[in-house]
Amino acid sequence: MQPFVLNASATGQDPEMSYRWSLEKTAEWQRNTGWLVGCNFVPHNAINQLEMWQADTFDPFLIDKELGWAESLGFNTVRVFLHHLLWEEDSAGFLYRIDLFLAIAQKHGIRTMFVLFDAVWDPNPKLGKQRAPKHNVHNSGWVQCPGFDVLNNPDRYDDLYEYVHGIVNHFKHDERVVIWDLYNEPDNMNLSSYKDDYYVKHKAELSLELLKKTIRWVRGIGPDQPITMAPWQEGENWASDDTASVIDNYMFTHSDLISFHCYANRDGMERRIQQLSRFGRPLYCTEYMARPFGNTFQDILPLFHEYGVNAYNWGFVAGKSNTHCPWDSWQITYDNEPELWFHDIFRANGEAYRQDEVDFLRRFIAEARQQKRAVSEVTV
Numbered sequence: 001m002q003p004f005v006l007n008a009s010a011t012g013q014d015p016e017m018s019y020r021w022s023l024e025k026t027a028e029w030q031r032n033t034g035w036l037v038g039c040n041f042v043p044h045n046a047i048n049q050l051e052m053w054q055a056d057t058f059d060p061f062l063i064d065k066e067l068g069w070a071e072s073l074g075f076n077t078v079r080v081f082l083h084h085l086l087w088e089e090d091s092a093g094f095l096y097r098i099d100l101f102l103a104i105a106q107k108h109g110i111r112t113m114f115v116l117f118d119a120v121w122d123p124n125p126k127l128g129k130q131r132a133p134k135h136n137v138h139n140s141g142w143v144q145c146p147g148f149d150v151l152n153n154p155d156r157y158d159d160l161y162e163y164v165h166g167i168v169n170h171f172k173h174d175e176r177v178v179i180w181d182l183y184n185e186p187d188n189m190n191l192s193s194y195k196d197d198y199y200v201k202h203k204a205e206l207s208l209e210l211l212k213k214t215i216r217w218v219r220g221i222g223p224d225q226p227i228t229m230a231p232w233q234e235g236e237n238w239a240s241d242d243t244a245s246v247i248d249n250y251m252f253t254h255s256d257l258i259s260f261h262c263y264a265n266r267d268g269m270e271r272r273i274q275q276l277s278r279f280g281r282p283l284y285c286t287e288y289m290a291r292p293f294g295n296t297f298q299d300i301l302p303l304f305h306e307y308g309v310n311a312y313n314w315g316f317v318a319g320k321s322n323t324h325c326p327w328d329s330w331q332i333t334y335d336n337e338p339e340l341w342f343h344d345i346f347r348a349n350g351e352a353y354r355q356d357e358v359d360f361l362r363r364f365i366a367e368a369r370q371q372k373r374a375v376s377e378v379t380v
Contacts, residue, residue, distance in 0.1 A: 003161040003217060019219040021226055021256040023280055029226060030257075030282040033178065035372065036310040037301075037365055038077035038110065039070065040287065044319025044348045047141035049081040049118075051130045051320075055090070058097050064104050066317050069346055071108035073358065074365030077178060078105065079113040079286055079312045083145045084163040085127050091166055098167070102176040111178035113286070113312070114171075115230075116145075116164060116214065118184040119207055123148040123194055136334040138325045138342065139193075146210075152199055157210050164217045172223035179225055179257065180218060181286065183211050185232040187247050193330045208247045215254055226256035230286050238275040252279060261287035265294035266303055273307050282310065289313035291340055292326060298360055305368050315343030318353070 021029070043062050046052035070078065080101070086094045105112050125143035134140035150156050171177045186207030189196045196203055211229065218227055229251035237243035238260070244252070252258060258281045262272045269288070276283055285304065288311065289295055297313070304311045318324040324341040325334060341353050345361075352358040 003158050026256050026281055036077040038075040038312050039316045040314045041078035041080055041316055044317040047130050047133050047320040048143050049083050053086050067108045073361045077111050081115045087163040106176050113179040113181055115181040115184050118145045119186045120188045133320045133322055136325045137329045138322055138327055151206050157213055168218055168221050177225055180227045182214050182229050184230045204247050228255040228257045228259040230259050232261040257282045257284050259284040259286045263290040263293050263295045266299045284310045286312045287314045317346045318344040
């Protein structure tokens with residue numbers, strides 16, 4: 001199958017832009033969808049997205065249990081990462097497992113945002129048995145998609161078309177899939193871990209080239225679901241097109257929904273929200289919640305509700321990914337579990353890390369939805 005190429009619009013507009021959802025369509029979609037609150041999800045027995053999905057280690061019973069815990073909090077969505085190597089190994093089996101995951105999530109009232117590509121952590125992904133986690137090291141086994149060997153060779157980008165088309169086309173009318181996130185943090189250089197400064201060209205330029213192709217492919221499919229992409233730079237100013245980076249501007253201006261990552265405290269988060277409100281589109285914070293930075297559920301979730309920002313915290317059940325450990329565990333040895341967890345909400349046995357935090361989530365999300373229902377009834 002040859003990659004689909006969009007035709008330029010008659011007006012000469014950027015062809016990807018001409019297929020972008022209108023403000024009106026996006027606003028109506030958001031009204032119908034409601035407030036989405038959930039987490040980035042990987043079961044605790046998986047060190048990365050490969051181990052989550054490979055046939056030998058895919059565990060629907062554990063996924064069912066853990067998504068039950070998510071439902072108990074009031075979560076109605078999860079963000080989940082895929083990988084092109086899984087498609088290339090066994091596309092039919094991969095689709096079957098994705099469908100089974102979606103069925104389990106739907107059983108718990110949860111809709112899924114899928115991430116197609118990811119530029120963070122290990123640049124050399126390999127199928128098969130995944131390595132054991134490093135003791136108390138944050139995300140010691142997560143892998144990039146695609147890896148260095150593909151991303152550093154633009155001649156291979158079209159090889160990824162089958163993966164993107166196969167997944168998105170199969171689920172393009174599936175209501176269990178809520179959003180397509182095309183590329184996670186595409187210009188992240190992993191400077192605190194793997195140090196991706198060995199790319200022949202700048203990583204951001206390479207990722208942008210792949211992202212442009214991906215947008216054309218997905219727009220050509222025309223899924224019922226909106227698309228987004230995930231900028232992340234904490235220190236960058238997103239207040240205007242002039243102050244944001246080239247790749248961030250591209251993501252903002254080609255997304256149907258505006259997504260972003262932010263681990264700052266309440267003041268920093270509010271500044272981010274205000275900067276991005278200029279686009280007039282629904283906002284999605286697809287990564288937040290880092291307790292040592294003052295980015296907690298109690299401080300941030302009420303802010304999201306006030307501004308109508310949809311929310312996906314990083315981490316759910318502490319496990320092989322070790323994301324309850326801090327980022328600096330790549331530089332500092334932690335012999336024991338950190339007293340203050342970085343991410344994650346539950347232990348592997350279902351015990352809450354902090355019961356008061358879990359109680360807050362259940363209460364706040366339920367009250368927020370009840371308030372929304374009351375306003376809707378009055379409006380009608």
